[in-house]
Amino acid sequence: MTLAAHEVRWSAAGRLIVDGVSLEAAPGRILGLIGPNGSGKSSLLRLLCRLRNVASGVVKLDGRDIAGVPRRALAQRLAFVEQQATTEMQLSVCDVVRLGRTPHRAALASWNGADEAAVSAALERVGLSERHDQPWHTLSGGERQRVHIARALAQEPSELILDEPTNHLDIQHQLSILALIRRLGVTCIVALHDLNLAALFCDEIALLHGGRLQAAGTPEAVLTEETIRAVFGVAVSIRPGASGRPHIEYLVATDRPAEEGA
Ligand SMILES: Nc1ncnc2c1ncn2[C@@H]1O[C@H](COP(=O)(O)OP(=O)(O)OP(=O)(O)O)[C@@H](O)[C@H]1O
Numbered sequence: 327m328t329l330a331a332h333e334v335r336w337s338a339a340g341r342l343i344v345d346g347v348s349l350e351a352a353p354g355r356i357l358g359l360i361g362p363n364g365s366g367k368s369s370l371l372r373l374l375c376r377l378r379n380v381a382s383g384v385v386k387l388d389g390r391d392i393a394g395v396p397r398r399a400l401a402q403r404l405a406f407v408e409q410q411a412t413t414e415m416q417l418s419v420c421d422v423v424r425l426g427r428t429p430h431r432a433a434l435a436s437w438n439g440a441d442e443a444a445v446s447a448a449l450e451r452v453g454l455s456e457r458h459d460q461p462w463h464t465l466s467g468g469e470r471q472r473v474h475i476a477r478a479l480a481q482e483p484s485e486l487i488l489d490e491p492t493n494h495l496d497i498q499h500q501l502s503i504l505a506l507i508r509r510l511g512v513t514c515i516v517a518l519h520d521l522n523l524a525a526l527f528c529d530e531i532a533l534l535h536g537g538r539l540q541a542a543g544t545p546e547a548v549l550t551e552e553t554i555r556a557v558f559g560v561a562v563s564i565r566p567g568a569s570g571r572p573h574i575e576y577l578v579a580t581d582r583p584a585e586e587g588a
Pocket residue numbers: 338339343361362363364365366367368369370
């Protein structure tokens with residue numbers, strides 16, 4: 327067990343947003359978090375990395391309540407890639423990635439070879455080595471997303487939490503980032519909207535609906551035609567894809583109505 331939530335609740339504006347969720351990320355495996363817009367995915371991820379404090383329940387890292395873990399120690403273990411992370415405009419790409427080294431460096435310690443190697447390796451992994459010195463604000467949306475992932479990799483976490491990491495990415499980069507995350511072998515919790523990508527890359531899936539955990543288990547167990555219809559209101563047909571993982575086909579009418587007089 328690495329990161330686990332037990333009966334976690336969180337409210338905002340007088341409304342219960344995360345409602346008694348329990349889940350556990352198995353070591354070295356990818357737990358996908360899916361659910362409709364507003365179902366509480368981002369809120370739950372923020373509780374898991376203590377960007378917000380739970381109202382009740384507990385989040386544990388290796389069996390220890392994270393509320394009692396010093397921030398720096400937590401940041402040495404756990405990296406978070408937010409959905410719409412912003413960054414100081416004046417920074418270059420490598421400046422942003424270097425921020426990932428902060429938890430590992432003693433106050434006033436000089437920048438060392440290990441730090442630089444971690445930054446270079448992280449940039450290489452997201453395919454942006456040649457953008458090392460580019461001003462961050464001149465990057466495209468997808469490149470910014472990859473730089474934020476590189477920052478998290480430079481942090482060398484053992485637990486990685488990502489909120490919609492494929493946002494803004496073209497299909498090649500969606501696939502390469504998720505394949506990279508799989509190869510890292512770190513414990514990972516990732517919110518995804520694309521159900522086929524979740525089926526393809528996640529070892530387990532947790533489905534949120536209205537702040538509650540609706541289902542959890544293997545992609546085959548969670549991604550059923552009945553569940554998707556009930557939670558997302560969409561008719562689907564699910565068959566094993568070429569990968570052997572479930573492949574979801576959306577059953578929607580795409581015909582145009584016959585034109586008048588035609
Ligand atoms: N600080 C807040 N104050 C008031 N309401 C909030 C706050 N944070 C989140 N909410 C509400 O909680 C609900 C869940 O939001 P959250 O961002 O966790 O959902 P999500 O599943 O990540 O959604 P999406 O798929 O659209 O990103 C939403 O209805 C949102 O408006």
